[in-house]
Amino acid sequence: MSNPLVDMQKPDVIFCIGTNMTECHPVAATGLKKAVARGAKLIVADPRRIGLAEMSHLYLPLRVGSDTALLLGMAHVIAREGLVDEEFIKNRTVGFDEFFEHISQWTPEWAETITGVPAKDIETAAMWYGSADKSAIYYTLGITEHICGVENVQSLCNLALMTGNIGREGTGINPMRGQNNIQGAGDSGALPNNYPGFQSVTEPANQEKFKREYGTEVELEKGITKVTALELCGDSIHAMLIDGENTLLSDPDRKHCEHALRSLEHLVVIDIFLTETAQLADVVFPATAWGETDGVCTNTERRVQRMRAAVPPPGEAKPDWWIICQLAQRLGFNGFDFDSPTPIFNELCRVSPVYAGLDWERVDKGEYQWPVPHKEHPGTPRLHEGEFVNGRGVFSNVHYRDPAETIDDAFPIWLTTGRRLQSYHTRTQTGRAQGIEYLLPEEALEVNPADIEKWGLTDGEWCKMSSARGSITIKVKAMNRSPRGTVFASFSFADVPVNLLTGSGYDPVTHTAELKVCPVRLEPL
């Protein structure tokens, strides 16, 4: 997030796109609700009539995967109506002239033909976003889990740049991170292209630094993403170490994924449960869980906070860091003789420019939001105030692209996937929490009542849902929340493995899977 969570109460106009925040980030959503109660206008773009849509002032029910077209149409209107922030564009951006010309062709009427959202609503959204003093964008995986995830994000950046809605209180481009330490995992360098602190692995100065730091030769090329690695399993990838991820259920195209993991010579999994993924491993290490582990995590607003152990672990379970150290030492690797998490985090701070001013003691109260470049620095709640890290904000002349697969006679319905309030990911945790089953006993496919009739289904009965990759059976639930022609299911329940169906394509840059779009067919059982 460019802006801190407290800023959520401050915008005049809030534009939420591809985020079901009241279910997936409920506590963050309370900030938006307060803003709306105070008088802020809320625009919500989402294929489903989600909770946020119900409380919005303007709801844009776009077709799944058509976000870029919607955002181009909005940019067109903002430019046409002269709502651009010329001062900001002149002082802080490059490429506006080309962009201005680029968007002249993408009218809201054109966007309507792609998105299904009436042109006049696209105009209203653009006018609201463009004319308010403080407009803020919030998004989640509904933007990124597409083959055009990068274009979607760039389109949002275009809107913020052309209206100067970045680097100030109550504005910004704010992706909500979905896991307690997914931000920290990236910060820590668990990425194929970056060392800790987002230092590029292809930059010679960084290579020198880590060569010196680790006392070994370093690779000069970027690594491959997890998606590519799974593609190459059995081909050139033959061993994997997976820490705390139920890859098999959370990743798209389960059959492919299972085949990939089975074709490895050696799979080692560290986890707290014998997950579907761990069941395929050659060696499984029992890790300590939340509440049993001391460590540091970083939240969606880049706040670095301490997690603390409250109870001893069961049996012989050990912290992840201890397990990795033991394994490394057996392989003769240097630099793994740690006896507590403290020096590990301090080493991370030493090698990471964004954590440079932090250490184990300083993150005790969770006061700092990175970057914290030195010990006297107060942290950075708001990014891009005054200037961008990389100089100037660059406009991107993006084009709309269709999803990897589009509906046709064989698969005439759009399936989109996500989470539900009461469950989390693959339910390894919430599935084992007493009482949750009272609120959410099973998965069900949300289908518009008119579509239930159209496809000969019955509310509350099972149906067969098929995509180009396979079929599952799932219970049908009549919900007006789903528009005509689009159905929704979560990927949480192992007995309804929705990710057997997904996996039609990936963003070519980020390799994020298009989990939000999958053409399917529904048949009564």
Next chain:
Amino acid sequence: MVHKLTIDGKEVAFSEGETLLEVAQRHHKEIPTLCYDTRLEPFGGCRLCIVELEGARNPVASCTTQAAPGMVVRTATEEIEAYRKTLIEMVISENREVDVHPLRGYASGELAKLRDRYAVTPKRELARDRPSRSELGKITGATSGTSKSDDNPFILRDYELCISCYRCVRVCAEQEGDHAITVMNRGFHTQIATEFDGLLKDSACTFCGQCIQTCPTGALADKKAMRAVPVGAVSNRAPLEKTRTICPYCGVGCSVDILTQDEKIVGVHPAMDGPANQGALCVKGQFAYDFVQHPDRLKTPLVREEDGELHEATWEDALDRAAEGFRKTHAAHGRHSIYGIASGRAPSEAAYLMQKFIRAGFGTNYIDNCSRA
């Protein structure tokens, strides 16, 4: 411009918009409250925060009175304290019990604390027609609140302990924006209810538990925490311990206190001073903690044996086996045959060491985390 007023004979500064209660609390005046929650709009319902204000005919509620320059305020005169004691006696007289288990909720002990502070001693006179309401002060009379049977597993609705402070209604509306509950009827018939007076699960309730945590009497209580600890005398139990940590679910990073007793997690309290959540939580952070001590947890390393099955193993054997596998693959296929996936759920030390394991150990950048799904 600096504004000043006088509290208990001392001139103090205040800022525009502050209430008398806020100014007084900043100067460490211990003004009793029951309907007050710093996160909510002042309500002025319980009247315990009354103070004497020079020039005003009657005592004023300090939580709803804006500070103004030149005000002269006395927070604890004998008269004010007597009023407060009477008010507490009246509140207690309506309730079935005052001493409640601390696991009922974060603020559940507030009424009992005030009873002790004002030395309100129950006479324990049993009114013959109401034998269930045993713990009465010197005031006896009508009672209010009817407990609601609700089969949900999380929120106990024990309204016989309700004092109509409306904190639950207000936290649900103002803090959560859910408006799931409201106030029905007036006077002794006042009752907190959902629309159509039904079950919580049929209302807009999201089971975030905020109503439980703000309730000052335990009328709304954490059923799950109460199930975790067997009923018994308070003195027989090990003390409750609190450990400050961060919620294990989404990326908002809410601060929570894990409640433990005898090395068992018995509940979770929101951290009112949590920088990301200021006391707010959702159903997962509040109630979905017991996966940690679930019997399904892995307790020993497992190694796949020749029979194709995973078997329990010692750490020594499992580590040797894991290392041997990587060594073999490395020897046979080279460094680009090994890949690491770090967790977005484990602490940063795990992710940092995973990338170091791959980078420093195998000399590649074949490392990623689970953010692409």
